[in-house]
């Protein structure tokens with residue numbers, strides 16, 4: 598009998614961690630004469646993010662996708678321009694490039710980190726303007742190489758660090774190596790406000806452009822010298838976000854611990870990608886021959902999981918007739934296992950038992 602019919606609680610692949618702190622903060626806020634839209638709570642949330650990641654400026658917007666598009670706009674990238682993106686990422690990365698009218702150019706990934714492999718950049722044209730490096734699952738191997746590559750080729754470096762809050766590289770937070778770094782606060786992310794995104798930068802000029810882009814180009818009360826739209830946040834979200842940021846060091850510790858427990862049970866028999874000790878694995882990903890069979894077996898036992906992203910070039914709108922062997926190999930074999938911060942070690946060990954039952958016997 599399927600677990601749910603048997604009345605067993607399903608373990609979700611991921612769920613947000615909302616507790617009494619958010620409830621109390623929201624109550625207090627709503628009783629304080631709230632205007633709901635972005636104001637001082639939003640500023641406080643932005644300051645908390647900037648402080649945590651160590652950037653000078655932070656601006657929040659309605660989603661990570663919008664944050665990527667705003668980053669490209671702020672850097673002057675649009676029609677006729679090309680932007681390098683990894684072939685294994687969430688669809689939002691190339692879609693944001695399309696949103697500003699530019700063309701994403703796909704690049705294969707490296708097996709060690711599952712991030713863009715600069716050795717696979719086949720050709721740069723005079724149209725190539727930027728790289729979006731995605732630190733997938735908080736992993737990054739060599740950010741200095743990306744910086745050097747971009748400097749040498751006169752490219753803008755944007756970091757899609759949507760999965761990387763809590764992840765560092767050589768002591769620096771991911772998202773702070775490029776011209777602009779982007780984070781997401783959608784509900785599966787380690788810090789969530791339901792939906793939401795942030796841009797961080799140390800460049801005052803870019804900060805000024807970003808602020809204007811999200812506020813109809815406003816320059817003084819109702820003066821509009823440049824084009825802009827409405828990509829504002831709400832204090833309603835910020836109230837949640839502030840509480841979530843307070844819990845981030847704890848949540849990051851939990852994620853690292855959870856990954857380690859899975860690793861201790863599974864890494865001998867399945868392929869796992871060990872990031873550095875500075876990364877916070879957001880989702881637990883394993884690579885095996887029969888992910889769909891294991892997923893079905895988990896589901897029958899009340900355990901949620903999710904197949905990893907398809908390679909971008911296998912999505913209809915990005916088919917380009919080229920081959921990307923490393924992204925293909927990983928994305929056809931990957932499975933995300935339950936990764937919520939409140940999982941117990943006992944639950945994880947049970948889940949690993951189920952994974953081994955099918956993952957080993959039913960290849």
Ligand SMILES: *Cc1c(COP(=O)(O)O)cnc(C)c1O
Pocket residue numbers: 659660661662663686687689690731757759760781782783792793794
């Ligand atoms: C979540 C995510 C996004 C998109 O963020 P949204 O807030 O959902 O728009 C972009 N890139 C990556 C790598 C993500 O994980």
